[in-house]
Amino acid sequence: MIDKSVVKSLVDEWLEGKEYFLVDIEISQDDRIVVEIDHADGVWIEDCVELSKYIEDRLSRDEQDYELEVGSAGLGQPFKVPQQYINFIGKEVEVLDTDGRKVKGILKSVEGNDFTVTVEEKVKVEGKKRPQLQEVDHTYQMDQVKYTKYLISFK
Template sequence: MIEKRTVCRIVEEWLEGKDYFLVEVSVSSEDKITVEIDHAEGVWIEDCVDLSRYIESKLDREEADYELEVGSAGIGQPFKVLQQYHIHVGHEVEVLTKDGNKLIGVLKQVTKDHFVIGIQRKVKIEGSKRPKLQEEDETFTYSEIKYTKYLISFK
């Protein structure tokens, strides 16, 4: 059986000096290896092919037969690593809190402990007949949420 840490080490070697980062590696009990990478400007298929060939060159099929899948972190999928938050600062995201609230806003700030999104809310302003949209910042720790994901917009 191929070990996850072996695949992670191989991927980290390939990533060295590149702007890509590792999102996830999984190895099933049937030796199906799945590697997800990401990049601030998107992932190129040629780089996935290059990484796949690099991994294959470092593993011995005589020792263990395996299936290998290399791809990008799926667009619209929940973020899995902190770097995904960083590359989406300034973009609209969807956050689902553990208590079931779904919020949409612009990702404004990211630290290792928390992140901030700006949410448009209707607020009744004194002297005004109608509520007006006003941006309010909401801060979340990563333990307070079920997921955060990039919101795809076709405006």
């Protein structure tokens, strides 16, 4: 089986000096390698091809046969790395917390492992009979949610 650290170091070499970042590397038992990269402005197919060739030129198919797929992280897919959170500040996201509660709101900020989402909620206001819609901030830890993903809007 191909060593994941070898593939990661090849990807890291290719990424050096570029604005792309690594999202994930998966290697199956039958040596199917899947590399996901991302960029704040989206991923160009030409760059995926370039990275694929870079990896293929440095791994020997004579030593071990493998299948290689290089692509983008996929819009609407759950975030896997902190940089994805940073890229979507100001955009609408959906968060599923560990209690199974789903919230939709605007990704307001990211600090280290924490991120804040602003959600419109009905809140009981003193002196008012009915709850009022207000913006409420919810702070989560990236590793303490089931997922966070960008909500694609066609409005």
